[in-house]
Amino acid sequence: MPWQADLFDRPGPDSADDGSTQRLPAARRSSKGSRVITPKAAAKVLEASDDYRVLRRLRPREIVSPRLLGPGERLAIVIDTETTGLDHRDHEVIELGMVAFVHDAEGTLLAVTGEFSALQEPSGPLEPEITRLTGITDAMLTGQRIDLDAVEAFIEQADLVIAHNAGFDRPFCERLARGFEPKPWACSVKEVDWAGFGFEGTKLGYLVGQAGWFHNxxxxxxxxxxxxxxxxxTLPGQDGSAVGHLLTRSETPHVRIxxxxxPYDLKDQLKSRGYRWSDGSDGRPRAWWVEVDEASAETEIAYLEGEIYMRRVRPRAQRITACERYKKP
Incomplete structure (x- = not known):
């Protein structure tokens, strides 16, 4: 149904006659003589007011044919999985999605060069909650298999794999296909300071909405x-994009201490400093641990010596690069 222009350019009964009412641009006459406008024109009027926020449908970029990379250019892949549950040891991948793109050294997106999408039938029926969350049904998965050779070919040339919660997706992907294991990984939740850039949360829906879009x-x-x-x-108040920040963070080696x-009675102090607990069930030490950038490792060890152990110690420390980060034992 066309939108009537006079709904926008006629002051309402509570409107102040202060000249603030805007005439709607790009109005045209309908076959019945009334003025109608396009949604695009209406959106411009709403955006001009501080009382409205307009969300636009996010439309994927055109996919271009892969090409030879130029100087300073790299290939990265954004990846997402849908699974039957949260534990990669007991649950299965039911959907794998990937988008390949080329970027330059500063993180500017140059081209989207490929897309991969596939479903896979699990060994048992889906829990109703999984269907509610993903929209995927048992009927959609019947007879479906992910072509692992195609997966390997798609990721072979990638310099980086990016996931929005890589700690979840990486273990599932490594169990699915061998080609994921040696790749550097980056997490767009943990390796971008979204709060520092003015975003109110890290869930993808929040980020998309605050960037001015909505999507399925x-x-x-x-x-x-x-x-x-x-x-x-482009990030608010920044010259570049989050890709550039993500690349810088992912390329910085960390140390896991x-x-x-x-002492048990100092657990709250460790927790408040960012330490996390490992119960040892996955083969790692049963202890509190923290991951810091390489330049801060000695400072962190000095903190443990002075505030936790009260003596000289050399705690277990592991150098972590993007190739090891987000792996599960």
Whole structure:
């Protein structure tokens, strides 16, 4: 149904006659003589007011043919999985989505060069909650298999794999296909300071909405395209995009430090400093641990010596690069 222009350019009964009412641009006459406008024109009027926020449908970029990379250019892949549950040891991938893109050294998105989307039938029926969250049904998965050779070919040339919660997606992907294991990984939740850039949360839906879009969420490839657009957009108050910040963070080696044998009554102090607990069930030490950038490792060890152990110690420390980060034992 066409929108009537006079709904926008006629002051209402509560309007002040202060000249603030805007005439709607790009109005045209309908066949019945009334003025109608396009949604695009209406959006411009609403955006001119501080009382409205307009969201536009996020439309994926055109996919261009892969090409030879130029100087300073790299190939990265945004990836998302839908699974039967949260534990990669017991649950299965039911959908894999990937979008490949080329970027330059500063993180500017140059081209989207490929898309991969596939479903896979699990060994048992889906829990109703999984269907509610993903929109995927048992009927959609019947007889479906992910072509692992195609997956390997798609990721072979990638310099980086990006996931919005890589700690979840990486273990599932490594269990699915061998080609994921040696790749550097980056997490767009943990390795971009979204709060520092003015965003109110890190969930993809929040990021997409605050960037001015909406999209069909929770299907793997749709989420990949949405995340890519958020990453590629110029950040508020910044010259560059989140891709550039993500690349810098992912290329910085970290050190994982284990506070083994730390006094129990100091656990809250460790937790407040950012330490997390490992219960040892996955083969790692049963201890509090923290991951800091390499330049801060000695400062962190000095903190443990002075505030936790009260003596000289050399705690277990592991150098972590993007190739090891987000792996599960």
């Amino acid at each position: 969420g929770h299907r793997a490839t749709d989420d990949c395209h949405a995340l890519l657009e958020v990453l590629a957009a 284990w506070a083994e044998g730390a």
